[in-house]
Amino acid sequence: MDLMQAIESRRDTRHFTDEAVPKAVLDKALMAALHGPSVGLSQPCRFLDVSDSPRAALIENFTSQRSKAETALDEPDRLRLHRSLKLExxxxxxxxLATxxxxxxxxxxIGVIGNMRAVEWSCACAIQNLxxxxTADGYGAGWVTILDLKAIAARLKTPENWEPMGILCIGKPATDYEGRPMLEHLGWKNRELNLDAFYSVAHLS
Ligand SMILES: Cc1cc2nc3c(=O)[nH]c(=O)nc-3n(C[C@H](O)[C@H](O)[C@H](O)COP(=O)(O)O)c2cc1C
Structure with missing residues (x-):
């Protein structure tokens, strides 16, 4: 698979087979994360493998956050569709991986004076590499952030300076959602691939 194929076929995956992920595949993905750009070479991303922990509390955490989010949806059809979406x-x-x-x-x-957010952007770069x-190895990930992230950090007793970035669910995809983001595939929202909507020339005054 070449780079563009990996970029285009990467999906946020919420449906996995029960096939195990070989350690070599996970190690390679983690190494890819380490190769990501990071502000001042800070390499701030940390991954805690919680696969073997009881999962009930995480699921409860997600369900409660999702219900809270749904209070923002007034339109009955949208609410119904939203409720039908598998989002983790x-x-x-x-x-x-708790991230x-x-x-x-x-x-x-270097690079964080006045802009500590650059550290979190560096984590996003690492996660994208992973x-x-x-994807290139035939596996997939789903990034779950619909969570009370602070509660997860508290349960894991992580250091004060660790900001939780969500849970990465990793496995062998059971579907590719017909080559589109699942949210588009299921009619929630369409992806925009028109460059003009994202790129234009501007002049600093
Ligand atoms: C920072 C971040 C957080 C996300 N959180 C969630 C989430 O909690 N639940 C979910 O189903 N998808 C989540 N997604 C996945 C997006 O919905 C998905 O990337 C988008 O719909 C495009 O689909 P694609 O990744 O398959 O191209 C998240 C993505 C990012 C980048």
Whole structure:
């Protein structure tokens, strides 16, 4: 698979087979994450493998956050459609990685003065690398953030400077949603692939 094929076929996967993920595939994906760009070479992404922990509390956490989110949906058809969407695979995914952004504790990190958010952006770069590596190897991931993330951090007793970034559900995809984002495939929202909507020339005044 070439790079563009991996980029285009990467999906946020919420449906997995029960096939195990070989350690070599996971290790390669984690190494891909380590190769990501990071502000001041901070390499802030941390992954805690919680696959073998009891999952009931995570599922409960998700269900409660999802219900809260649904109070924002007034339109009955949209609410019905939203309720039908599977937005996680916390119970079934063979691997669950609780993912964190470790804010640098060193005295000085290049690039973060006045903009600590760059550290979290660096985590997103790492996660994308991991996602693409899994895709290239025939596996997939789903990034779940509809969670009370602070509650997860508290249960894991992570250091104060670790900001929770969600749970990555990893496994062998059971579907490719016909080559489209699942949300588009199921009629929730259409993806925009018109470059003009994202790119234009501008002049600084
Ligand atoms: C930071 C981030 C958080 C996300 N959180 C969730 C989530 O909690 N549940 C979910 O079903 N999808 C989540 N997604 C997946 C997006 O819905 C998905 O990337 C988007 O619909 C495009 O689909 P694709 O990734 O298959 O191209 C998240 C994606 C990102 C980048």
């Amino acid at each position: 695979s916390l119970a079934e995914a063979p691997i669950l 964190f952004c470790a804010y640098p504790e060193e005295e000085y990190t 996602w693409l590596s899994l």
